[in-house]
Amino acid sequence: MSRPQKTGTGFVSLVGAGPGDPELMTQKGLIRLREADLVLYDALVSPELLQLAPHAQRFSVGKRARRKGVQQETIHHLMIRAAQRGKRVVRLKCGDPFVLGRGGEEALALRAAGIPFEVVPGVTTATAAPALSGIPVTHRSMASGFIVFSGHAEEAFGPMLAAIAPGSMTVVVLMGLAKRAEIAQRMIERGWSAATPAAIVLGASTRESESWLGTLGGVGTAPVDDSDLPGTIVIGAVASLSSVLGSTGAVETEAIGGDRVRARKGGFDGSSR
Amino acid sequence: MSRPQKTGTGFVSLVGAGPGDPELMTQKGLIRLREADLVLYDALVSPELLQLAPHAQRFSVGKRARRKGVQQETIHHLMIRAAQRGKRVVRLKCGDPFVLGRGGEEALALRAAGIPFEVVPGVTTATAAPALSGIPVTHRSMASGFIVFSGHAEEAFGPMLAAIAPGSMTVVVLMGLAKRAEIAQRMIERGWSAATPAAIVLGASTRESESWLGTLGGVGTAPVDDSDLPGTIVIGAVASLSSVLGSTGAVETEAIGGDRVRARKGGFDGSSR
Numbered sequence: 001m002s003r004p005q006k007t008g009t010g011f012v013s014l015v016g017a018g019p020g021d022p023e024l025m026t027q028k029g030l031i032r033l034r035e036a037d038l039v040l041y042d043a044l045v046s047p048e049l050l051q052l053a054p055h056a057q058r059f060s061v062g063k064r065a066r067r068k069g070v071q072q073e074t075i076h077h078l079m080i081r082a083a084q085r086g087k088r089v090v091r092l093k094c095g096d097p098f099v100l101g102r103g104g105e106e107a108l109a110l111r112a113a114g115i116p117f118e119v120v121p122g123v124t125t126a127t128a129a130p131a132l133s134g135i136p137v138t139h140r141s142m143a144s145g146f147i148v149f150s151g152h153a154e155e156a157f158g159p160m161l162a163a164i165a166p167g168s169m170t171v172v173v174l175m176g177l178a179k180r181a182e183i184a185q186r187m188i189e190r191g192w193s194a195a196t197p198a199a200i201v202l203g204a205s206t207r208e209s210e211s212w213l214g215t216l217g218g219v220g221t222a223p224v225d226d227s228d229l230p231g232t233i234v235i236g237a238v239a240s241l242s243s244v245l246g247s248t249g250a251v252e253t254e255a256i257g258g259d260r261v262r263a264r265k266g267g268f269d270g271s272s273r
Numbered sequence: 274m275s276r277p278q279k280t281g282t283g284f285v286s287l288v289g290a291g292p293g294d295p296e297l298m299t300q301k302g303l304i305r306l307r308e309a310d311l312v313l314y315d316a317l318v319s320p321e322l323l324q325l326a327p328h329a330q331r332f333s334v335g336k337r338a339r340r341k342g343v344q345q346e347t348i349h350h351l352m353i354r355a356a357q358r359g360k361r362v363v364r365l366k367c368g369d370p371f372v373l374g375r376g377g378e379e380a381l382a383l384r385a386a387g388i389p390f391e392v393v394p395g396v397t398t399a400t401a402a403p404a405l406s407g408i409p410v411t412h413r414s415m416a417s418g419f420i421v422f423s424g425h426a427e428e429a430f431g432p433m434l435a436a437i438a439p440g441s442m443t444v445v446v447l448m449g450l451a452k453r454a455e456i457a458q459r460m461i462e463r464g465w466s467a468a469t470p471a472a473i474v475l476g477a478s479t480r481e482s483e484s485w486l487g488t489l490g491g492v493g494t495a496p497v498d499d500s501d502l503p504g505t506i507v508i509g510a511v512a513s514l515s516s517v518l519g520s521t522g523a524v525e526t527e528a529i530g531g532d533r534v535r536a537r538k539g540g541f542d543g544s545s546r
Contacts, residue, residue: 016396018299018394019394021301022300023299023300023301023304024299024300024301024393024394025299025300026291026296026297026298026299026300026396027295027296027297027298027299027300027303028294028296028297030300031296096396096400096401096404097404098400098403098404098409098410098411099400099409099410099411100411102413103409104409104411104412104413104511104518105412105413107407107409107518108514108517108518111517111518119404119405119407120297121292121297121396121400121401121404121405121478122396123289123299123369123394123395123396123397124396124397124400127369127371127372127394127397128369130371131369131370131371131392132392132394134380134392135371136371136372136377137372137421138372138373138377138421138422138423139377139378140375140377140378144422144423144428144429144430144432144433145420145421145422145423145433146420146421146422147418147419147420147421147437147442148410148411148418148419148420148421149411149417149418149419149442150411150417150418155417157417159417159441160417160418160441160442162438162441163418163437163438163441163442164420164436164437164438165435165436165437168432168433168435168436169420169422169433169436205394238377241377241381244381244384245377245380245381245384
């Protein structure tokens with residue numbers, strides 16, 4: 001299969017790293033990493049993936065919750081300058097490069113600068129985190145569709161919650177751990193039942209993965225605050241399937257405040273990773 | 274990294290094949306294929322992927338638009354019986370196994386039969402098809418969220434369209450080509466502007482990939498009827514970015530009925546595949 005040739009002007013690949021587990025990156029992403037001269041990566045990208053780019057300079061440009069990262073304009077500048085010097089650049093982004101990660105802005109900056117680029121899609125955490133906890137985002141008689149949005153700020157989740165009818169679909173919120181109490185309260189005020197099944201998946205697909213299973217009413221007080229892992233909130237009837245389909249790797253079950261709580265370590269298959 | 278051991282009872286992996294391009298399958302999916310004894314695959318899975326399972330018996334169990342496929346219960350039976358005989362089974366599903374593909378039902382059937390299984394997430398066509406046509410499903414000031422549902426029947430798309438406020442988010446419809454006129458009309462009746470940018474991506478990530486770019490008002494008459502490729506419909510302001518970001522591989526541009534129409538051959542990077 002052909003790949004972009006190294007030319008005088010260089011080339012940028014916006015690559016999705018997937019949800020965390022290096023094995024959940026695509027073949028194409030790995031090929032690009034192996035041939036990269038420069039890798040600009042998000043903070044949450046697995047160190048194991050970076051080792052697959054042995055010839056590359058590697059720079060973290062990622063932001064994490066509650067921490068300051070590299071300015072978006074700086075990322076654009078680094079990509080463009082390296083490509084202008086003939087480098088093969090991989091911009092390695094968590095999940096999928098075009099889902100909630102400002103990848104569109106990066107692509108527009110590259111286009112404006114006349115830099116050839118491509119998008120290499122990745123497994124988005126929005127579907128992988130639920131799946132790895134035994135939750136299909138769609139399921140017959142439970143949900144025929146799902147919505148995905150960011151919970152990092154009211155201006156991100158407010159309009160989305162206002163735009164959907166209560167109980168009508170599966171809701172997947174990325175980057176919403178800090179605002180989860182506000183999101184849950186807003187949904188209940190909008191008419192969602194507090195008894196709607198809900199799950200919170202931390203560090204999906206990584207060794208440290210844990211999931212909490214309960215209801216929308218319990219999302220705000222779910223004991224996930226001490227985690228530094230990225231979290232995915234899943235709200236909707238399908239979340240109840242986790243108790244059936246996600247139990248393979250369950251290591252503890254306890255009741256807190258009327259919610260079923262389950263912390264799982266390791267992958268969905270119950271293996272050690 | 275560990276993997277499920279072959280035991281007396283066998284094991285089933287529900288694996289996402291990604292949107293079409295074999296290089297967009299994950300590492301983990303490939304590992305499972307290589308070690309499989311039996312592969313049960315959807316009709317649209319790439320033949321190149323099947324060649325990566327050299328030791329396996331391979332059966333197509335897929336449904337395609339307007340054609341009858343294997344009954345869902347038969348798929349369950351085949352998986353369960355093979356696993357009970359100690360086989361490593363890969364159920365290879367288009368896109369992601371838990372997005373709109375009855376993967377949840379397959380997982381429930383395996384659980385009910387006591388068969389150990391895992392889910393190996395894949396790149397969903399819902400985000401990859403737009404991305405490979407230069408459309409980020411979320412983009413600042415355009416869309417802070419996106420909804421995904423199936424357009425195969427009114428009972429699938431009707432409730433979803435009724436549940437979302439017009440113009441509020443990016444709408445991604447899979448399996449909706451045949452009903453696209455009805456979907457577009459319903460949206461306009463619901464209050465969506467007929468001028469809302471829209472795109473239809475056929476055979477995303479494959480050699481035969483083509484995309485049409487226009488508006489919601491033109492979706493119903495978009496010239497995609499003669500295609501046997503799977504189609505993804507994208508509706509929302511972000512679709513307009515395709516004219517900027519998706520032009521690398523453009524081979525023809527023409528105006529039909531006031532809509533911009535662009536057919537692209539090959540991948541997003543403009544290479545020959």
